[in-house]
Amino acid sequence: MSDSSEALASAKAAADRIVKTKRLNACITPLKELRKSLDQQARAAHPSGVLYGMPVAVKDNICTLEFTTSCGSRILEGYRSPYDATAIAKLKAAGALIAGKTNCDEFAMGSSTEHSAYGRAVHPFEKTRVPGGSSGGSAALVAAGAVPAALGSETGGSVRQPASFCGVVGIKPTYGRVSRYGLVAFGSSLDQIGVLGRSVHDAARVLSVISGRDPKDSTCEDRDSLRLPTVPESLQGFVIGVLKEYFPPDLDPAVRRACERAIRLLKELGAAVRDVSLPHTPYAVATYYIIAPAEASSNLARFDGARYGPRFDGALDVRTLYKKTRGEGFGPEVRRRILVGTYVLSSGYYDAYYRKAQQMRALIAQDFRNAFDRGVDLLFTPTTPTSAFKAGEKVGDPIAMYLSDIFTVTANLAGLPAMSIPIGRIKGLPIGGQFIGQAFLEDEMIEAAYALERVVPAAEEA
Amino acid sequence: MSVTHEEVLKIARLAELDVDEEALPLLAEQMSRILEYVAQINALPASEGMKPFVPGPDALRFRADEVKPWPLAFGPDKLAPAFKDGFFLVPKLGPFEEPEA
Numbered sequence: 001m002s003d004s005s006e007a008l009a010s011a012k013a014a015a016d017r018i019v020k021t022k023r024l025n026a027c028i029t030p031l032k033e034l035r036k037s038l039d040q041q042a043r044a045a046h047p048s049g050v051l052y053g054m055p056v057a058v059k060d061n062i063c064t065l066e067f068t069t070s071c072g073s074r075i076l077e078g079y080r081s082p083y084d085a086t087a088i089a090k091l092k093a094a095g096a097l098i099a100g101k102t103n104c105d106e107f108a109m110g111s112s113t114e115h116s117a118y119g120r121a122v123h124p125f126e127k128t129r130v131p132g133g134s135s136g137g138s139a140a141l142v143a144a145g146a147v148p149a150a151l152g153s154e155t156g157g158s159v160r161q162p163a164s165f166c167g168v169v170g171i172k173p174t175y176g177r178v179s180r181y182g183l184v185a186f187g188s189s190l191d192q193i194g195v196l197g198r199s200v201h202d203a204a205r206v207l208s209v210i211s212g213r214d215p216k217d218s219t220c221e222d223r224d225s226l227r228l229p230t231v232p233e234s235l236q237g238f239v240i241g242v243l244k245e246y247f248p249p250d251l252d253p254a255v256r257r258a259c260e261r262a263i264r265l266l267k268e269l270g271a272a273v274r275d276v277s278l279p280h281t282p283y284a285v286a287t288y289y290i291i292a293p294a295e296a297s298s299n300l301a302r303f304d305g306a307r308y309g310p311r312f313d314g315a316l317d318v319r320t321l322y323k324k325t326r327g328e329g330f331g332p333e334v335r336r337r338i339l340v341g342t343y344v345l346s347s348g349y350y351d352a353y354y355r356k357a358q359q360m361r362a363l364i365a366q367d368f369r370n371a372f373d374r375g376v377d378l379l380f381t382p383t384t385p386t387s388a389f390k391a392g393e394k395v396g397d398p399i400a401m402y403l404s405d406i407f408t409v410t411a412n413l414a415g416l417p418a419m420s421i422p423i424g425r426i427k428g429l430p431i432g433g434q435f436i437g438q439a440f441l442e443d444e445m446i447e448a449a450y451a452l453e454r455v456v457p458a459a460e461e462a
Numbered sequence: 463m464s465v466t467h468e469e470v471l472k473i474a475r476l477a478e479l480d481v482d483e484e485a486l487p488l489l490a491e492q493m494s495r496i497l498e499y500v501a502q503i504n505a506l507p508a509s510e511g512m513k514p515f516v517p518g519p520d521a522l523r524f525r526a527d528e529v530k531p532w533p534l535a536f537g538p539d540k541l542a543p544a545f546k547d548g549f550f551l552v553p554k555l556g557p558f559e560e561p562e563a
Contacts, residue, residue, distance in 0.1 A: 065535055082534035082541065175517035189516060215525060219518040286500040297477060304478065306550050311543035317556025319478070327480025335479060336489065339470065340496055342477040353500065360503050362515040398492055399499050415517025 007042035007053035014055035017146040026137040029100035049095025057150035063182035072116035075329025085182020087210040102137030115333040129388040132162030139166040149197040157408025159194035160420040164383035164432025175415035176221035179214030187295040229447040234270040241276030246381035258424035258462035278367040288409040290357035297341030365414040383420040383432035424462035
């Protein structure tokens with residue numbers, strides 16, 4: 001029998017730290033249940049695993065056997081999955097401890113973690129602000145030091161944007177790098193599980209474990225797990241493109257200053273820096289907010305009160321059952337996106353919206369290919385146009401909320417890997433810089449992030 | 463682009479979604495603004511020949527067509543709101559087709 005004392009100590013310490021972050025409303029697993037589960041997991045953990053004893057919190061839209069998976073929605077209240085997502089199974093096989101479920105925007109639809117049936121999550125450093133979203137609970141827990149890493153999911157920036165707001169590292173892998181089996185589908189051609197970590201190394205080693213082939217997901221590429229790069233001495237030989245469309249004249253001056261400082265440091269590390277243009281970038285948010293709701297309206301059709309979750313009773317016929325259950329079970333943002341998605345797919349509007357958006361997506365992906373074909377290895381941009389905004393500031397204005405994803409959605413549309421690392425602060429609030437890499441070359445992106453992380457004064461005002 | 467209350471109700475019917483009368487004005491206004499915003503992609507000239515971009519593997523890999531035990535920790539009877547003798551229970555089908563609005 002193996003000695004599990006190390007994992008037990010780690011489990012207890014993680015539970016104690018999570019208790020202390022209760023004010024953030026970031027962990028939605030009842031704390032008593034969490035303690036009990038962590039203790040059981042620690043006793044069963046594989047001591048030879050590369051993540052032995054490491055607590056990893058998990059966004060509430062990723063299926064786990066231990067805890068409920070409600071996607072932050074009333075329509076899945078109390079739902080317990082009969083299987084583990086592949087990413088969870090891989091974490092467990094590596095000896096990690098699943099440290100509870102984290103708050104998120106309902107079905108990952110949102111940029112602030114205000115659209116959750118569990119109430120809003122709170123920014124770890126400033127309680128009047130949002131932690132970003134939709135993986136805001138995961139980002140807040142990591143930033144508060146409760147766990148070294150957490151899983152999130154990305155459809156349009158839901159790992160990188162909260163990572164930027166909370167001052168942690170967030171990685172979205174290439175589409176197909178990590179299995180989506182057990183990730184509750186929102187936009188199937190965009191969704192990927194991603195990782196938030198307190199450092200590049202923490203995030204990268206969790207990503208390495210969860211990556212790789214999975215016969216249960218036909219969209220997962222038949223590739224080995226990601227191999228972790230070493231920390232480079234310099235970035236000699238790297239060509240980094242700076243995207244001009246991501247530095248508009250009205251960009252927050254402090255965000256601009258922080259990015260310019262990071263670019264200067266990349267040059268000092270030996271990288272060659274070039275200006276690059278991706279001409280279809282201005283259409284990215286519009287394209288995304290056609291494709292993602294269209295896919296969501298189809299994916300969320302399965303939640304109808306017949307097979308999962310609670311049923312909102314009183315219906316005398318099946319159609320009323322569907323409408324009542326969905327009308328009462330989904331929150332306002334999800335209802336709005338289902339309606340927009342149904343609209344753009346409906347007869348008479350399909351060609352003007354959905355087909356056009358698919359064509360625009362192809363052009364956006366081609367823009368990236370053109371940039372990489374011209375010898376650029378990586379692209380660098382701000383992750384978000386501003387630091388964390390105030391709670392309630394954008395909740396009544398969907399367009400303003402959607403525009404907070406303006407620098408992140410393109411990587412999802414093109415299926416490329418991207419990551420955010422902290423590069424400075426504005427009035428005490430963190431801001432992130434984003435690397436976008438070539439498909440399946442996460443190692444190059446992580447290498448550059450390792451180098452920048454060592455020299456950038458992330459805790460200093462920009 | 464202005465979406466009427468009637469159009470919202472029609473789309474809601476297609477989406478099998480109950481919408482409160484009280485929520486209609488705000489929903490119609492927000493949908494109108496969203497659709498107006500996303501309509502900017504019409505700046506793209508029509509191009510019938512353009513191939514859509516789909517990320518992921520070029521071709522789907524098929525598994526062997528064989529029956530295997532379903533590896534679930536528990537069955538649908540534990541998940542469904544109502545389940546009996548291997549079937550999900552729902553109310554009567556009733557008048558599924560609604561008259562055109």
